[in-house]
Amino acid sequence: MGHNHNHNHNHAGAFRWSVVLNALLTGVQLAIGFGFGSLALVGDAIHNLGDVVGLLLAWGAERLSARPAQGRFTYGFGRSTQLAALTNGLLVFGAGLLVVVEGLDRLQHPEPLVAGPVAVAAAAGIVVNLLSVRLFGGHQHLDLNRRAAVLHLLSDAAVSAAVLISALLVAFSGWVVLDAITAIAVGVAVMFSAWGLLKQALAASLDAVPEEFDLGQISGELLQVPGVREVSQLHIWGLGGGRVALTAHLICEVNGGRPSDSLLRDAEARLHHLGIAKTTLQLEQFGNPLPEHAIGHSD
Ligand SMILES: [Zn+2]
Structure with missing residues (x-):
């Protein structure tokens, strides 16, 4: 796909092609x-x-989370990425469950299957995923996210390969129940991911x-600050988009x-060094806790 003179441009291009190819394939x-x-193919x-x-x-949430904080949304919109992941996870989990339930039903009531077109569509799944690996993996330096994406695409190609093999076996043996068994396996894999x-x-x-943050390490780092005797009410949470808040x-x-x-x-400098930029710290004197501290203390 031409010269990789612009990394970001190339990444956006790979993303767009991946969406278009996968949508067509679906x-x-x-x-x-x-x-x-073929229920197995439907599962794939x-x-x-x-x-x-x-x-x-993820793309929509990334765009939304880039918007600055405004009005009542004092944290901005970063957590829309979490909502997107939650929604997608629920939808896919439910869809995988449906395939498994339908597969169990077809074990008892097998349905006729025309293996030829099913095999072709499964083969297309292998081709599209391997093509996507080339689009994403064309760079010499793969960061962690990209490596995960490539691994994912390879496992997707393996699922399509299982459907292809199952279709070919059905064509040769006429044993249509194999399609339901493959569908159940695919459905379980979908639910698992x-x-x-x-x-x-x-x-x-x-x-x-x-x-990616270690509660004990952060608390230890705060205790290292000369003059600090105890740390309490420590809260660390994600704001989305990799931003983290601490109180x-x-x-x-x-x-x-x-x-x-x-x-x-x-x-604050120590926390900043650990990758936590948004901090709210309250100082108290030892032996003289604030009233809300006495009430809210957890130990
Ligand atoms: Zn996948």
């Missing part, structure tokens, strides 16, 4: 899956549909400490204590 697979009786299509919707939601996504999105919705009460030495502004600057 449409073809759904039509052939329903038209020629539903997975691909989840990928397309996920890509579009959606569950991973859902777990992350739910944790973020519950304001869990983002996975904490620092309980300070009474005697030989430092001026509070220098102590605060020190603590």
Whole structure:
């Protein structure tokens, strides 16, 4: 696809092609899956549909989260990325469950299947995913996200390959139940990957400490600040788009204590170094807690 003279441009191009190719593939697979009786192919299509919707939601949320904070939305719109992941995870999980339930039903009531078109559509799935790997993996330096994307595309190609093999076996053996078995396996795989996504999105919705941060390490770092004796009410949560907020009460030495502004600057610099830019710290004197601190203390 020409020269890679502009990294960002190339990335956007790869993204757009990936969406268009996968959307076309989804449409073809759904039509052939329903038209020629292959539930396994429908399962593969539903997975691909989840990928397309996920890509579009992530794209929309990224655009939305770039908008500045305004009015009542004092945090901005960064968490729309979490909402997008949650919505997509729920949709895909539900779709995978439907395929499994329908597959179990077809084990008992097998339906006729025309293997030829199903095999062609499954082969198309392999081609599109391998083509997408080329689009995304054309660079020498793959960052972690891209590597995950490439791994995902390869596993998608493997799912299509399973559907293709199943269709060929049905063509040779006439054993149509194999399609239902493959569909159940595909449905379980879809539910499994959606569950991973859902777990992350739910944790973020519950304001869990983002996975890349270590609560103990951050609390230890604050205790390293000269003059700080205890740390309480420590909260760390994601604002979306990789931004992280922290609030904490620092309980300070009474005697030989430092001026509070220098102590605060020190603590903020350490947190900044750990990748936390948005901090709200409250200082208290040891042995003289504030009323709300006494009520809200957890230990
Ligand atoms: Zn996928």
